[in-house]
Amino acid sequence: MNWYERALAEIESWDSTLDLDARIKILAVLSPRCRWDKNLRDAQTVCETLDTDELTGVLSNSIAAARDVLMSPDSDLRGRKVNAFYRAIAGDTDSVVIDSHMASVFNVKRVDVDKGWERAESSVRSIAQALKWTPRDAQATIWQHEVETCDC
Numbered sequence: 001m002n003w004y005e006r007a008l009a010e011i012e013s014w015d016s017t018l019d020l021d022a023r024i025k026i027l028a029v030l031s032p033r034c035r036w037d038k039n040l041r042d043a044q045t046v047c048e049t050l051d052t053d054e055l056t057g058v059l060s061n062s063i064a065a066a067r068d069v070l071m072s073p074d075s076d077l078r079g080r081k082v083n084a085f086y087r088a089i090a091g092d093t094d095s096v097v098i099d100s101h102m103a104s105v106f107n108v109k110r111v112d113v114d115k116g117w118e119r120a121e122s123s124v125r126s127i128a129q130a131l132k133w134t135p136r137d138a139q140a141t142i143w144q145h146e147v148e149t150c151d152c
Contacts, residue, residue, distance in 0.1 A: 003140035004088050010040065011089070016047040021090065022073035023047045028086035029065035029077060030058060033100070036147070046070070080117060093134035096121045101146045102139065 011023050018026070027043035034042070042055055050070055052063050065082075068075045077083050080098070087095040098108070098120050106123055108116030128138035 002137050003144060004091075004136055007040075007089050008091070011043075011047075014044050014047050017050070018047050018070075018073065022069055024086055024089045025069045025073070025075075025077060026066050027089065028082045029069060030055075030062050031085055031099075032059055032062055032079070032081065034058065034062070088136050088139075093136045096124045096135045096139045097143070098139075099143070101143055101150065104150070105142055105146050 007027075008024075011027060012020060014023060016023055023043070026046050027039060030042050030046070031039045038057070042058060045054055046052055046066055052066050052070070055063055055066075065078065077086055084095050084097040085099075088097055098106075098117050102108075102120055102124075103113075103116065106116065106120035108120055124139045124142065125135050127133075127142070128135045131138060133141075
């Protein structure tokens with residue numbers, strides 16, 4: 001089982017009245033600038049309590065987006081990273097998530113974020129093709145290595 005399949009299995013195990021798609025959206029919208037373990041705990045809390053009041057140390061835009069999903073589970077998600085993360089967990093094996101860890105690996109600078117994102121995504125796709133992996137699995141492997149070895 002790969003990283004995203006394990007993440008999906010974890011989300012499926014939550015005791016929530018929200019459907020699976022809404023749970024994945026909650027996790028995705030709470031993810032910006034959030035460590036994976038905290039993201040998972042926070043999303044589970046929101047999905048099980050249907051409330052965002054207990055969240056601390058989460059970006060206010062992320063909390064507002066979580067509230068939007070709670071109010072309207074079919075709502076659209078905002079942001080490249082959030083959308084890519086949602087799609088990857090939902091099963092899109094062609095999705096490539098570029099977050100701050102991946103940006104660091106591929107030297108994406110804030111001043112050139114759009115071109116940097118495209119360059120990083122293209123690099124991940126090339127690596128995946130060379131290894132005969134899916135882009136999602138290549139990205140997850142690179143991301144996991146970066147998280148385990150970085151000083152962050």
